[in-house]
Every structure is written in structure tokens, then in C-alpha cells.
Amino acid sequence: MKYYDKLIFELSQEGRSGFSLPVNRYPAAPEVPAGLKRQSALKLPQVSEPDVVRHYTNLSQMNFGVDTGFYPLGSCTMKYNPKINEEIAAMPGFGGLHPLMEDALVPGARKVYEEMNKALAAITGMYTFTFDPCAGAHGELTGLMIMRQYHLNRGDLARTKVIVPDSAHGTNPASAAVAGLEVVEVKSLENGRIDVEALKPLLDNTVAGIMMTNPNTLGLFETQIEEIAALVHGVGGLLYYDGANMNPLMGVVRPGDMGFDIMHLNLHKTFSTPHGGGGPGSGPVGVAKHLEGCIPAIKVSGFHGNFGVILRAYAYILSLGKEHLQKVxxxxxxxxxxxxxxxxxxxxxxxxxxxxxxxxxxxxxxxxxxxxxxxxxxxxxxxxxxxxxxxxxxxxxxxxxxxxxxxxxxxxxxxxxxxxxxxxxxxxxxxxxxxxxxxxxxxxxxxxxxxxxxxxxxxxxxxxxxxx
Amino acid sequence: MLARIGVSKLEDLYSDVPSQFLHKGAYALPEALSEQEIRDYFASLEAMNARLKVFVGQGAYDHYTPSVIPYLCSRSEFLTAYTPYQCEISQGTLRYIFEYQSMMCELTGLDVSNASMYDGPTAAAEAMKMAIACTRKKTRVLLSATLLPNVIAVVKTYAKFHGVEIGMLKADGGQTSLEALEAELAKDDVAGVIVPSVNRYGIVEDHSGFADAIHEEKGILVEYCDPSALAVVKTPAEWDADVAVGDGQPLGLPICYGGPYVGFMTVKKEHMRKMPGRIVGQTVDKQGRRVFVLTLQAREQHIKREKATSNICSNESLMALWATIYLSLMGPEGMKQVNKLSADGAHYLKAELLKTGKFEDVFPDKPFLKEFVLKYKGSGLKERLEKAGYFAALETEEGYVSFCVTEKRSKEDIDRLVAIVKEG
Incomplete structure (x- = not known):
């Protein structure tokens, strides 16, 4: 990789441009009143199309992606991103859909959501998913909102705490704080697993739930998950599953079967959609049946989540099918x-x-x-x-x-x-x-x-x- | 490999998993499809969707995407990279984010931009939390009733769980009312105020006096903007706003049934350390060369954990690249022309629709660009237009019909749409 030092601004030449627009055949509209007009000059770069193409091609060559080489970045699941998925996401019959079109106008798009929902439910053992969250951390936040909504719906206002292991992803406590929950940390044992004895005294009727990832961030399976689930459920709390570490369970273990009530998936990890240098991702949230009613009250993104990412992930699921998915x-x-x-x-x-x-x-x-x-x-x-x-x-x-x-x-x-x-x-x-x-x-x-x-x-x- | 690990079969790798949790039997999933079958299957799904000419905006604007953008954004060095943690092999990502930040600062006039957010509504929600974090002892954030409905809904959701009280600011003649603002500010609990630069009716709002009134009460002013329109309308900085947020979608991102888009946020320098999200900064390497890194990370969730006021980490980097390339291609002149083409088309459509006598002009004296609302005197207009191949006349909560024209729509499209309206 060579060293390229330019910024696009430094290629700018007065009067140069790289756009191509149709001739304006309308009568001129009245101008916006002077007091509402932009006052300052707009100092964007003035560059030609070849300037732009060469500049960004040069920048790309200073980058390392999964297609460049091995990317063993822990907790990020940098698997290969199949190219057919890109082609599917770029189909004009998907890209040209306005998000406010009613379901009846877009049955093909709705079918993608429905079938994806069924597939994710089958893989995880959850009842249903919402696709609104745009990233993993966004999914965590949404899932915790659902957790709180569940307790609010039951009129149980005392549940203000969430238990988070000390090995948790940094986003877990941050998501909890943003969702208005107080974070209570539970220690890990020498063997890297949650200390169940330390957990017990933390559990009471002020606990909304626990956030866990299993396997945990050390890559270790929480072998006492059954007991943890029984303890947390025993005091009326819910179990949240951070799906960042779902990949090793794909086709082997379902979070729903382990007692988790709410979870998110990172489609950009487990389901092979490209990370894009830090997004776009997609963080659908799955819930058990008794929490389905909590979803509609929670609006966390502008429209229907990152449809383009969901399309790619569904193409991935179809390409693996039930047989190959079990090998992942x-x-x-x-x-x-x-x-x-x-x-x-x-x-x-x-x-x-x-x-x-x-x-x-x-x-x-x-x-x-x-x-x-x-x-x-x-x-x-x-x-x-x-x-x-x-x-x-x-x-x-x-x-x-x-x-x-x-x-x-x-x-x-x-x-x-x-x-x-x-x-x-x-x-x-x-x-x-x-x-x-x-x-x-x-x-x-x-x-x-x-x-x-x-x-x-x-x-x-x-x-x-x-x-x- | 199994021998090296010391096990005899793959299943042994799960010996630590209690056996009742090992999934028995087949998964309820479809059989695997070949690549050819996948292409055919999605083509069949695609064909089920209506292919309509879009004359609706309301937060998703069908502007033209120059072919250079998908071409460059699909370069796998950009597409398949992670967040640029290892800056020595991520200068491509870091440089374009730095350029993106520079361009968002230029559009909004403010000092500091982050590396992007999920979408416009969530960026507004982050601004709401930031207002609370920036102002001590203030507990309430005001939202203009003229913000897009989905912005209001998302901010309210975040506020409900974060424990922030939301107040609604009434509109007067289709724009946020200064009088209503002053009345609310008098209650002495307002941390911040979010108002749209161009609002849900398409009206370019006049925010004269807003910043002074808000700053007098030690609150912060947040402008919710269409970044494309900022090429021609007064900038957040020129209104003396503290924060600008919005959706970068109008910068050439396909409407794509709502996403992926890209949220943006820029702030005045004094609020820099309260801003959520990643930020790229310039520095030098050991040889003294200009290089770029993720910086000011002490603000972020992975350091602050439960003390963080935002949990955002990865954002919409590739869509920020999309917007950056768009703005590079367009330049100042292209941005002006896109706005003029769209606004001229929208004014032409509105005038022609009014001539049919079937509409009432709701806000006749208010300036607008590409989007406007009217009151339709009949009913079933949207359905009739759909049958003729148009997605237009979207009914709003207020009972108006909303239209939007971008440079992608032709004069012929508009004339035909008007002819259908006349027939009804």
C-alpha cells in the first residue's frame, strides 16, 4: 500500500465540477426571502469526476478489509461478505421504494421482513423480531426499552436496576444508562464465568433484568446459565441476550431455549453483511411471546430500520439454508x-x-x-x-x-x-x-x-x- | 485440526454446554439456494413491489445518485473494513470521515462534526440527551410540532426511557411559534429546543429571535436540517444554533424503503466534549506526516461505560462516504442547481395543482423549496394517482396532502400527474 496524502479539498479548482443535471424547463420559482437565505459561501470542493474517482480509489488502497486479508478481530465476527448479497441489495425494485408506501404497495419488501422474522425466530428460539434498530448497540437499547416497557405495563415501577457482568461489552452498561436503568455489576469467577453466588444477593424486586452474552466476552460458555435464568426469573426479572457473540451458537444452541426473553442480533456480524468501515449495520431485537405487546410502543428509528442490510442478511440465510447454517x-x-x-x-x-x-x-x-x-x-x-x-x-x-x-x-x-x-x-x-x-x-x-x-x-x- | 485441539469430533467442542440446550433436529429454515436461485427469488420479490414515480418526501427524498457513488462505495477495501481501530491500515476510512466531518461543518456552519449517526430521528434523540447533559438542573426539552412526525416519535421514545420530559411547541401559520417558545421558556426548566430548518410542511422556517430567547434561559438551540437545503437556506450557525442534526439521506442516498441512511450532528466548539459518537482528528505519525485517527475517545461508551450519555459506537460510515462523494461531485454549484431544479419543479406543480380548483392553499405566503402541502377538497386522490403510477398526495396527520419534487421528476411527469388530478 502506498502513501497518498491528499484531501479532496486540496484537489479543488475554481469552476470545476463533477455533476450532470437535466436542463431546467420550469418557470423560475420565487426566491426564498433574503432573511432566510444562506449568507456564507458554500466552500465545498470543486472537482471533476475523474478527480473524485482517483482520489477515493487512492484512499481505498490505504485500507484493509476482509477482502484484503485475515481479520481476527475479537467480538466483531469479521466473516467473508458474499458478493451476491450486494447485488440483491442494489436491485432498483428495492432501492426505489419510499418508506411511507403502505404495505399493499410493497408486498415484496414486506415478504422479506416476514420471512426474515421467521428465519431468525427459528435460529434463535425467540417468538418475533423488530427490525428497527440500525446497529448492535441500538438493538441493546431497544431491547432494554422493551424490558422496561414490560415492567411498566404490569405497573411494576420499582424495577430500576439491570445486572451486567464485569466482562460485558462496553456498550451494555452504556445502553442500560441511556435506557434509564441503574447498572449493577456482577463479578466473574477465576474461571471467567459469572459468579452465581455473587449474583444471588443482587437479586430482588428492584431488578428489571440481567444482560448477558453467552458465550461471554472471554469466549467461554456460561455453563450455569440454567441456574442464572431460574434465579433471575425467580425474582421477576428478564434475561437479555447480547447477540454479538451469537456466531458460535448458530445451528447449535438457541438463546430462547436457554431462557433468554429478549435478544438482539448483529446482522453485520453473524449474518455476513459488510461492516462498511463502521456501519451501516442492523440490530434486530427478538422477544419471547409474552413480550410481543411491548414492541409497538417503542419507535427507535425513522422508518423500517436498515432495509438494505436486512436484504443482504436474508440472501445469506437463503444461501446457507437449514443444512449449512448448522455448520457455521x-x-x-x-x-x-x-x-x-x-x-x-x-x-x-x-x-x-x-x-x-x-x-x-x-x-x-x-x-x-x-x-x-x-x-x-x-x-x-x-x-x-x-x-x-x-x-x-x-x-x-x-x-x-x-x-x-x-x-x-x-x-x-x-x-x-x-x-x-x-x-x-x-x-x-x-x-x-x-x-x-x-x-x-x-x-x-x-x-x-x-x-x-x-x-x-x-x-x-x-x-x-x-x-x- | 480436531486432533491438535485434542477432541475427536466437532460436537465435542460443545461439551461444556448442558445437553438440554443443544438443539436437536432440523431448524425450521428453507433449503439452501444456489446463487442463481437466490437471484431469481429476489427478482420475484422485487417484481411484487409497485414501481411508482415518487412525489413524496416527509423525511426520504428521492434525489439522483451519480453512478460514481455506488461504484466507489462498493470497493471492498471500504465496504469490508471494520471501524478504523488500527489507524495504520485504515487511513482510507479515517480520511473520508475527516472529509465528511469537514463538509458537514461547512454545510451547517458549525465547528465540530462527529463521524455520523444512525439516521436523522436518532440524531435528534441524541441531541435531546446532549441538551440535558449540557445544561445543569434543566429537565425539559421542547420539540416543535412542525418537526417530521417520525422525528417527534423517536425523540419521545428515547426521552420516555431516559427520563427526560418533552414539551411540544405549537405552530402558528405553519411555522414554529416564537410566542409559544417564549411562554415555555418562562417556566425556567428548558434544557434545549429542537426546531426544523425546513419543516414537515416543506416551509423554510424563520427562527429570528429563537437563539437569543433560548440562550437567555441558558438552554441550547438544536436545528433539525435537510443538509441538501442548507446549500441555500440560512445555516444553523447563522441562526446561532448550538447543535445541528438531521438526515444525510437527501445527499444522494437511495430512499431504499427507509435505510440505510446516515444521521449527522455538528456542534459549536464549546459542546465538543459532550457530543456523542466517534470523531476523527488530524495528527502526525512518527515521520511527521499528516495522518488521521479516532480521537476524543474519553467521551465514548467503551471508556465511560455506565457513565456514558450515549451508547452509540459504530454508526453509518459507508453512508457517510456516500454523502461525501456526493458533495464532492456536486460542489457548491451542483448543490445550488439541485435545489433550484427541485424548488422550481415543486412551485410549478403547486401552481398547476391550484389551477385545477380542487385544492386549497393552506400556507399561501410561506416560502418553501421542494416540498409543500395542500388541502384536497375531494377524497381518494392518493389511490387514483397510485393506479396511474405515482406515489403522491400523501395524507398527513393534519388532513393535508403532501407533495415533493426532486430533480429526478420531469416536467412531463408533473403535467401528467396534474392531468390525472383534473380527470378525478
Whole structure:
């Protein structure tokens, strides 16, 4: 990847443009009164179509996507995004539908929602889904609103708390706070699972519910889920399932069967829709039958959610069908365990045993620290991986370990890719042991080197500064 | 691989799962389809939908998408990347977000933009929460009754659960009433006020005196905007607003049955650290070269956890790229022309409809651009137009019919629509 330094503003030449509009054949409308007109000049770039195409093509070449290479980013499920799905989403008979068209005008679109609803219900064991949320965090928020609405509908106003494990995704407590719930943290045991004994005293009639992901963010199955569900239900609370970690359960275990009442799915993770550099996603929320009535009161997006993303996800489900879908979870778990076993002599594995789709190392076993040379950190390992053409794993999350390195390979990677990654990870561990400075200075062959993030935050430059 | 792990079959990888939770039997799902069958199946679904010429806006505007945009946005280096956590291999994403932020600041006139939000209504809901976070001891946020219905509905949902009281501001002659605003502000509990720049009737609102009245009471003014229209109408900054939000959909994003779109938010500098969402900033790398990173992350959910006032993380990055490329292609002149074509078409349609004698002009003296409402004297107009291939005359809560014209509609389309109206 080469280094390209321009911003589109810097290509601007007075009088140049890249648009093509029809001739105006209307009589001129009266102008907006002077007091309501824009006063300042509009300083957008003035560039031609070739300028635009070359600029953004150059920018794209400074990016790394799933199509570029292996992307073992824990908790993000960076699986391959099938191309037929893009074609389906671009069909004009979907793209040209106005969102306020009544159902009778758009039976094809409604059918996508209905069939998708049935498919997701079958996969998860939930009763029905709402497709309004546009992302995973948006789904969490919606699900918690549904949880509160359920208690409100029963006239139970005392339930103001939600229990969240200390290993939870950062969005969980944030979503709870936005939904007006007080977060009560429950500790994890040494073995990475929720401490059921610590949970018990937290449970009473002020608890609206618990938010869990299973497997949890360490990639470990919460083996005591049945007891947890009974305890929470026993005090009248509900169980929320954070579907960010649904991939290993696809075709194997259904959250509804484990006692979860509400859940969200990340269609951009489990159902293969592209992440788009941070959206658009889709975070449909499923509920058990007794919560169906709580959905209509909750309006969380402008129209019907991200229809374009839902289309892609449905094409994915149809391409897998009932048979292949059952292999998704198993193969994702196979890949993760394989990498873990092949690297645990070089990287600290805090908790032994079979993992699910992902697992967490707590840094290097030998970080190479000697005399006054500090050892290689997880950040250093991550940056060195970029040199070898791999995306880095998720780092410094979960917060339970200081040097967390969270690896999720997904089911769409071949054994050859996993082996190549393992080889590089071993090589990096050896480099660290010999000379950690190689890692401290990494990356060496990427378009840019490490940025000065302190200055970025202290003296924020957040938009193009020069005048056009 | 199984041997390396030390198990003999795939099922053993789930030995920690209590056996009653292992799903037995087949899933109630369709059989797998080949790629060819998938294409055919979706083509059959697509064919079931009506193909109508869209003359309705109400938050989704059918502007033209230059072919360059889907071409560039489908480049897989953009499409299949995650949020740019590893900036050394994400400069493409980070640079276009920086450009997007710059363009949104330019359109709204405000100082700081975030990297995008889900859609316009949720951006307004985030602004509502931000108003509460920015103003101590104030508990209420006012919404203009002239905001789009879905904006009001979403903000109310968020407010209900977040524990924020919402007050509605009455309209007077189709625009937010300053008198009503002053009366509400006198109650001394208003944290913020959300008003539309161009409102649900298509009217360009006059917000003279709004900012002064609100700032006097230490509240913040939020302008809900159509970013395309900001090329020609007074900007949030020119109204002295503190925050601008809206939907970027009119910037060439397909109407696509409601999404994906892209919400935006820009703020005055003093509110920067209260702004939700990701922000990209400029800095230098070790060689001193200009580079871009995610910055000011101390505001965000993954750091603040339960102390966060927003839970947004990933947003609508690819749709922000879509809008950025659109604005690059259009430039200042293209944006002016799109607005003029649409407004001229809308004024022509309105004049022709009034000539039929079947409508009453509800707000005759109010300035508008591409969207307007009328009162229809008969009934069943929308259905008649549908049969003739038009999605138009959408009935509003107030009993008006709403029309919208973009540059994608031709004069012939309009003349034919008017002819159908005359026949009825």
C-alpha cells in the first residue's frame, strides 16, 4: 500500500465540477426571502469526476478489509461478505421504494421482513423480531426499552436496576444508562464465568433484568446459565441476550431455549453483511411471546430500520439454508480452538479449556523485557501483525486482563490461513523474546507509522483547516 | 485440526454446554439456494413491489445518485473494513470521515462534526440527551410540532426511557411559534429546543429571535436540517444554533424503503466534549506526516461505560462516504442547481395543482423549496394517482396532502400527474 496524502479539498479548482443535471424547463420559482437565505459561501470542493474517482480509489488502497486479508478481530465476527448479497441489495425494485408506501404497495419488501422474522425466530428460539434498530448497540437499547416497557405495563415501577457482568461489552452498561436503568455489576469467577453466588444477593424486586452474552466476552460458555435464568426469573426479572457473540451458537444452541426473553442480533456480524468501515449495520431485537405487546410502543428509528442490510442478511440465510447454517457455529469454534492450542505455549492463556468462537490471551509469555528495555506489550504485538499483512485482534478488551488480546477467526477462513496466522504469531513472539524494540517500533511497512494520539486529543483538528 | 485441539469430533467442542440446550433436529429454515436461485427469488420479490414515480418526501427524498457513488462505495477495501481501530491500515476510512466531518461543518456552519449517526430521528434523540447533559438542573426539552412526525416519535421514545420530559411547541401559520417558545421558556426548566430548518410542511422556517430567547434561559438551540437545503437556506450557525442534526439521506442516498441512511450532528466548539459518537482528528505519525485517527475517545461508551450519555459506537460510515462523494461531485454549484431544479419543479406543480380548483392553499405566503402541502377538497386522490403510477398526495396527520419534487421528476411527469388530478 502506498502513501497518498491528499484531501479532496486540496484537489479543488475554481469552476470545476463533477455533476450532470437535466436542463431546467420550469418557470423560475420565487426566491426564498433574503432573511432566510444562506449568507456564507458554500466552500465545498470543486472537482471533476475523474478527480473524485482517483482520489477515493487512492484512499481505498490505504485500507484493509476482509477482502484484503485475515481479520481476527475479537467480538466483531469479521466473516467473508458474499458478493451476491450486494447485488440483491442494489436491485432498483428495492432501492426505489419510499418508506411511507403502505404495505399493499410493497408486498415484496414486506415478504422479506416476514420471512426474515421467521428465519431468525427459528435460529434463535425467540417468538418475533423488530427490525428497527440500525446497529448492535441500538438493538441493546431497544431491547432494554422493551424490558422496561414490560415492567411498566404490569405497573411494576420499582424495577430500576439491570445486572451486567464485569466482562460485558462496553456498550451494555452504556445502553442500560441511556435506557434509564441503574447498572449493577456482577463479578466473574477465576474461571471467567459469572459468579452465581455473587449474583444471588443482587437479586430482588428492584431488578428489571440481567444482560448477558453467552458465550461471554472471554469466549467461554456460561455453563450455569440454567441456574442464572431460574434465579433471575425467580425474582421477576428478564434475561437479555447480547447477540454479538451469537456466531458460535448458530445451528447449535438457541438463546430462547436457554431462557433468554429478549435478544438482539448483529446482522453485520453473524449474518455476513459488510461492516462498511463502521456501519451501516442492523440490530434486530427478538422477544419471547409474552413480550410481543411491548414492541409497538417503542419507535427507535425513522422508518423500517436498515432495509438494505436486512436484504443482504436474508440472501445469506437463503444461501446457507437449514443444512449449512448448522455448520457455521461449529466451524467458527473449531478455528478458534485450533489457534488457541497452537499458540498457548507462546502467549499466556489465562483460562484453560475449550472456548467458543473466540478466546483471550493475556499478552506474551516472554515479552523480552531486559535491563532497561521494556517488554513487548499487546499493543506492540498488534502493530507488528500489521507488518505481516494481518489485521490485529481486539486488544485491551475485555478489561479483566491487562494485556488482553482477543482472537476470533470465524468459519470462513481456511486452515491454510489459520496456519499462516499462527506462524506469524509465533514469529512475533520469538522476535519479542530476542529484541522487543522491533515490536515497539512496529508497524514498519504500513502506509503510515504510529500516530501521535496525545496531540490529536490535546489539540483537536477535526476538520479541514485551510481555506479553499 | 480436531486432533491438535485434542477432541475427536466437532460436537465435542460443545461439551461444556448442558445437553438440554443443544438443539436437536432440523431448524425450521428453507433449503439452501444456489446463487442463481437466490437471484431469481429476489427478482420475484422485487417484481411484487409497485414501481411508482415518487412525489413524496416527509423525511426520504428521492434525489439522483451519480453512478460514481455506488461504484466507489462498493470497493471492498471500504465496504469490508471494520471501524478504523488500527489507524495504520485504515487511513482510507479515517480520511473520508475527516472529509465528511469537514463538509458537514461547512454545510451547517458549525465547528465540530462527529463521524455520523444512525439516521436523522436518532440524531435528534441524541441531541435531546446532549441538551440535558449540557445544561445543569434543566429537565425539559421542547420539540416543535412542525418537526417530521417520525422525528417527534423517536425523540419521545428515547426521552420516555431516559427520563427526560418533552414539551411540544405549537405552530402558528405553519411555522414554529416564537410566542409559544417564549411562554415555555418562562417556566425556567428548558434544557434545549429542537426546531426544523425546513419543516414537515416543506416551509423554510424563520427562527429570528429563537437563539437569543433560548440562550437567555441558558438552554441550547438544536436545528433539525435537510443538509441538501442548507446549500441555500440560512445555516444553523447563522441562526446561532448550538447543535445541528438531521438526515444525510437527501445527499444522494437511495430512499431504499427507509435505510440505510446516515444521521449527522455538528456542534459549536464549546459542546465538543459532550457530543456523542466517534470523531476523527488530524495528527502526525512518527515521520511527521499528516495522518488521521479516532480521537476524543474519553467521551465514548467503551471508556465511560455506565457513565456514558450515549451508547452509540459504530454508526453509518459507508453512508457517510456516500454523502461525501456526493458533495464532492456536486460542489457548491451542483448543490445550488439541485435545489433550484427541485424548488422550481415543486412551485410549478403547486401552481398547476391550484389551477385545477380542487385544492386549497393552506400556507399561501410561506416560502418553501421542494416540498409543500395542500388541502384536497375531494377524497381518494392518493389511490387514483397510485393506479396511474405515482406515489403522491400523501395524507398527513393534519388532513393535508403532501407533495415533493426532486430533480429526478420531469416536467412531463408533473403535467401528467396534474392531468390525472383534473380527470378525478
Amino acid at each position: 457455529g461449529q466451524f467458527s469454534v473449531l478455528g478458534a480452538n485450533y489457534i488457541k492450542e497452537c499458540l498457548k505455549d507462546k502467549y499466556k492463556l489465562p483460562i484453560e479449556g475449550v472456548c467458543k468462537h473466540e478466546f483471550v490471551f493475556d499478552g506474551l509469555i516472554n515479552d523480552g523485557a531486559h535491563d532497561d528495555v521494556p517488554g513487548a506489550t499487546t499493543l506492540d504485538v498488534a502493530k507488528r501483525l500489521l507488518d505481516y499483512g494481518f489485521h490485529a485482534p481486539t486488544i485491551y478488551f475485555p478489561l479483566l486482563f491487562h494485556q488482553a488480546l482477543m482472537i476470533e477467526p470465524t468459519e470462513t477462513e481456511s486452515k491454510e490461513t489459520l496456519d499462516a496466522f499462527i506462524e506469524v504469531m509465533r514469529k512475533i513472539a520469538d522476535e519479542a523474546a530476542q529484541d522487543p524494540n522491533i515490536l515497539h517500533e512496529a508497524p514498519h511497512n504500513t502506509p503510515i507509522s504510529r500516530p501521535d494520539e496525545t496531540t490529536a486529543a490535546r489539540n483537536p483538528i477535526l476538520k479541514f483547516q485551510d481555506t479553499l
